[in-house]
Amino acid sequence: MTLEERIQENKKRHGIIGFSAELDRAIETALRVAPTDEAVLIVGENGVGKENIARIIQENSARKHSNFISINCGSIPEGTIDSELFGHEKGSFTGAADVRQGYFESANGGTLFLDEVGEMPLGTQARLLRVLETGQYLRVGSSTVRTTDVRIIAATNADLRDNVARGKFRADLYFRISTIPIRVPALRERKEDILPLFTYFAVQAAEKFGGDPIELTNDAKKFLENYSWPGNIRQLKHLAEQLSLVEPTRNITRDILEKSLADTPTAKFNVAVVPASHEQNYDYNHDALAQEVRQLRGEVDFLKQLFQEIIIRQSGNRPSTSETYHHNLLTNKKIETNSEEHIEEPEFVTPTIVSNDEAKDKNENETIAEATKEKIIATLKKHNGQRRAAAQELGISERTLYRKIIKYGL
Numbered sequence: 001m002t003l004e005e006r007i008q009e010n011k012k013r014h015g016i017i018g019f020s021a022e023l024d025r026a027i028e029t030a031l032r033v034a035p036t037d038e039a040v041l042i043v044g045e046n047g048v049g050k051e052n053i054a055r056i057i058q059e060n061s062a063r064k065h066s067n068f069i070s071i072n073c074g075s076i077p078e079g080t081i082d083s084e085l086f087g088h089e090k091g092s093f094t095g096a097a098d099v100r101q102g103y104f105e106s107a108n109g110g111t112l113f114l115d116e117v118g119e120m121p122l123g124t125q126a127r128l129l130r131v132l133e134t135g136q137y138l139r140v141g142s143s144t145v146r147t148t149d150v151r152i153i154a155a156t157n158a159d160l161r162d163n164v165a166r167g168k169f170r171a172d173l174y175f176r177i178s179t180i181p182i183r184v185p186a187l188r189e190r191k192e193d194i195l196p197l198f199t200y201f202a203v204q205a206a207e208k209f210g211g212d213p214i215e216l217t218n219d220a221k222k223f224l225e226n227y228s229w230p231g232n233i234r235q236l237k238h239l240a241e242q243l244s245l246v247e248p249t250r251n252i253t254r255d256i257l258e259k260s261l262a263d264t265p266t267a268k269f270n271v272a273v274v275p276a277s278h279e280q281n282y283d284y285n286h287d288a289l290a291q292e293v294r295q296l297r298g299e300v301d302f303l304k305q306l307f308q309e310i311i312i313r314q315s316g317n318r319p320s321t322s323e324t325y326h327h328n329l330l331t332n333k334k335i336e337t338n339s340e341e342h343i344e345e346p347e348f349v350t351p352t353i354v355s356n357d358e359a360k361d362k363n364e365n366e367t368i369a370e371a372t373k374e375k376i377i378a379t380l381k382k383h384n385g386q387r388r389a390a391a392q393e394l395g396i397s398e399r400t401l402y403r404k405i406i407k408y409g410l
Helices: 003-013 021-033 050-059 081-086 122-134 160-165 171-177 191-209 218-226 232-246 254-262 276-281 286-315 321-330 358-382 387-394 398-407
Strands: 040-043 068-072 111-115 136-138 145-147 151-156 180-183
Touching: 003 021, 003 050, 021 050, 021 180, 040 050, 050 068, 050 111, 050 151, 081 122, 122 136, 122 151, 122 171, 160 171, 191 218, 191 232, 218 254, 232 254, 358 387, 358 398, 387 398
Parallel strands: 040 151, 040 180, 068 111, 111 151
Antiparallel strands: 136 145
16 A cells, blocks of 8 residues: 555545645654654644554554544543552542553553643653653652563654743753654645545534535635634534524525624634634534533432432421422423523532521531532542543532632531
């Protein structure tokens, strides 16, 4: 198989649509470097598909049958990232109820993809450099040197050279991971790929939502090709899905596109001058929003369970009228009301029970907080201090559980 055939075959396998020479060059570099064990730095804006390039490297390497673990360094709290990466010993910190393997241990023999590596704390950067140079690391709370055979593929949407100049990224680590840089072009640099991508996503949306695929007028096509696409391919996909779902017409005009894109947060920023951190904050991502909604729903269900346990504990076998009302509310039984149902607080907070007696309110809130704490402690013990498993059972996000652990001093 020729190199060109391999490029096209990997495009098809990973659902990569495009004819851009720069895109093909990035895939070609990935295929050439795949058989080696050299560290690779993938550079590109949010939404360009950097993880696809990392997976191409993994699947065309000698490690293709071993683990590929993807980590977003910016999403892990600074206080826990060392434990996540390198593991910890039992009792090494509050909440460390058991020994935990880190990602470097779990990925031994495979590949570790460190997305947004520029967000990694400086202390962790030093420990990462040691692993890259010697293959050695220490678990948190341990003095025993361990070894691992892991290939590192890093990715960033930031200018790491600028971060080095500002003291936010270690120069020695930068030179170590950027031995083989691969740049993934932004969508606005791939004008020839915009319309084929939109057509592909429109057909996907039609299969997903039903109906015929949307089509673009000539003016709409020109508008899409000249738009700046701050959210890149991800933004284009979400636009196709949005129009397929909400527009009654299947013939999309320029006016419809302008209105839809004017309502997106990314449309308010000039790509040329907006820092990468801003672009990340305002990325138009329906998947992330859906995940937040699912987490919020789980947290509400968790609160319902706690309320029910408190009501049963305080009322005995016969709840009072007020307690019956709260029980009905928490179990989703229909209650007649003139106000519309809404959720005002997106955070996982301890609610206040409505009462005419302020002292009773305070006692009930304290009881709820204590019950929450007891529930978290019991679940953490059940899972030997594994926050991820405990959060999953509680129906809340790991980040929310971490905040609660800090709040209650666990």
